[in-house]
Amino acid sequence: RHFKQGDEKQSPRSCQPKTNVMFLKTHKTASSTILNLLCRFGDKHNLTFALPTNYRFGYPEFFSSRSIKGFSQQNGRLYNIMCHHMRFRRLEVQKVMPADTFYFTILRNPVTLAESSYTYNTFLVPSFHRSASFVNFIANPWKYYQPKLQNSYLARNLLWRPRLGWQKIQQSFSLILLADYFDQSMVLLRDALCWSLDDMITFRLNSRSTVARKHLSRAQEDQVKQWNAMDWYLYQHFNKTFWQRVESFGKSRMDQEVASLQARRKELENLCILQVRNGEQNKYGQARILGYDLNLNLSLPDKERCLRMILTELQYTDLLDKKQFPRTGSVPKQLVAKRSWQAPIQGLGVNKRSHVIWPLGRFKKKLLRGQGQHTPH
Numbered sequence: 001r002h003f004k005q006g007d008e009k010q011s012p013r014s015c016q017p018k019t020n021v022m023f024l025k026t027h028k029t030a031s032s033t034i035l036n037l038l039c040r041f042g043d044k045h046n047l048t049f050a051l052p053t054n055y056r057f058g059y060p061e062f063f064s065s066r067s068i069k070g071f072s073q074q075n076g077r078l079y080n081i082m083c084h085h086m087r088f089r090r091l092e093v094q095k096v097m098p099a100d101t102f103y104f105t106i107l108r109n110p111v112t113l114a115e116s117s118y119t120y121n122t123f124l125v126p127s128f129h130r131s132a133s134f135v136n137f138i139a140n141p142w143k144y145y146q147p148k149l150q151n152s153y154l155a156r157n158l159l160w161r162p163r164l165g166w167q168k169i170q171q172s173f174s175l176i177l178l179a180d181y182f183d184q185s186m187v188l189l190r191d192a193l194c195w196s197l198d199d200m201i202t203f204r205l206n207s208r209s210t211v212a213r214k215h216l217s218r219a220q221e222d223q224v225k226q227w228n229a230m231d232w233y234l235y236q237h238f239n240k241t242f243w244q245r246v247e248s249f250g251k252s253r254m255d256q257e258v259a260s261l262q263a264r265r266k267e268l269e270n271l272c273i274l275q276v277r278n279g280e281q282n283k284y285g286q287a288r289i290l291g292y293d294l295n296l297n298l299s300l301p302d303k304e305r306c307l308r309m310i311l312t313e314l315q316y317t318d319l320l321d322k323k324q325f326p327r328t329g330s331v332p333k334q335l336v337a338k339r340s341w342q343a344p345i346q347g348l349g350v351n352k353r354s355h356v357i358w359p360l361g362r363f364k365k366k367l368l369r370g371q372g373q374h375t376p377h
C-alpha cells in the first residue's frame, strides 16, 4: 500500500500534459475539491499560481488583475494556474494567463445547490435567516428575500451570477463539468488535461454528511427550480452538452475509466484515511463539515501526500502563498488553533494523538495543529 503503486500502473500517454489552467471556482459546486486537485498538481510541478490577496479575487466584484498578489501592470507576468473564486471577466483573465490556457468550470443541480447554500450561509444572508428553514424559505421566498440586503446574491441563481449567461460560458470555457457526476467529470477533465490518474484522485472536501442534506419533495424541488429559474435553465443546457461530450468520449470507455478512478480512490482512502467525522458547525450557517483523520502509521512521504489531499482551500492557499512569497507570507490568525489540543476541523483532520510533523518547518507544524475555518464563497 503505497502511493507509488498507482502511478506505476499508469501506461504512458501520447498527449502532452497541460500546465496552463484556469478554473472558474463557484459556490457549493464541489469546487473546493477541484481546487485541491489543481493546487496539488501545480505544487508538485512547481507551477506558478495567480493567488488572490485575500482568498478570493475581489468577489463579489468583477475580477481585476489588480487583485492578484504581486501582479503589477509593469511586470505584466503570466501565471500557470488560476483557480480561486472570482466573478469572471474574460479579457481581464486573459491578460494574466498564457494564450494556450485551458479554461473550465463546474455546475451543480440548482436544487441541491440552493439547499447547500442555505444551510451553509444561513447567518450570512439576512434573506435566509429571516426564514425558519430552507423549506420555509422556498415555499414563500418573496416574503424573506430582499435583493438589497447584504449577501443576497447567495440566495438566488448562484450558478448564473459569476458567469453571465450560457453563450458567454460556452465561448469562454472548453469544458463544463457537473458536480452531480463528479467521477465522469474527472474522467473528462483528465482526458482534456492529459494528467495522470493519481492527479485526478480527490477526497470529498467541504462536504456535509449525507444525512445532513435535506431531502425535498417533488413539489418543493419545483419551488426551488422556479425561484432559481435562470440557474435551472443554465443547468439544463449544460447537462445536455455534458452528456453529448460523454457520448463522444465513448460510454463504455467512460465506464471503464470511472471504475479505475473509483478503485484507485478506494486504495488511497484505505491508505490515508483512518476515519471520517463530523467537524464543528461552520461559522456562517448550520452545516457541519466532514473532516478526515489520517492513518497514524504512514511513512513520511505518504503522510505528506495524504495530508495535501485533505487540505482545504484556505489551508492550501496559505501553503502556496508561503511558497511563492516566502518572505511576505504569514500564517493567518484564523488558522491557528486557540488551544493546541483542539481537534482540527474542515478536512485538516489530523488526529489529536497524531502530531504529524512535516519536514518543511514551523509553519506547517502550526497548520497541522490549526483549526481550519471557512470564509463564505
Ligand SMILES: Nc1ncnc2c1ncn2[C@@H]1O[C@H](COP(=O)(O)OS(=O)(=O)O)[C@@H](OP(=O)(O)O)[C@H]1O
Pocket (backbone or CB within 6 Å): 026, 027, 028, 029, 030, 031, 032, 033, 112, 116, 120, 179, 180, 182, 203, 204, 205, 206, 207, 208, 209, 213, 376, 377
Ligand atoms: N467529489 C464530490 N462530488 C460531489 N459533490 C462534492 C464533491 N466534493 C464536494 N462536494 C460537495 O460540494 C459542496 C461544497 O462545494 P464547494 O466546495 O464549491 O463550496 S464553497 O462554495 O467553496 O464553500 C458540498 O455540498 P453539500 O454537502 O451538499 O453542502 C460538498 O458535499
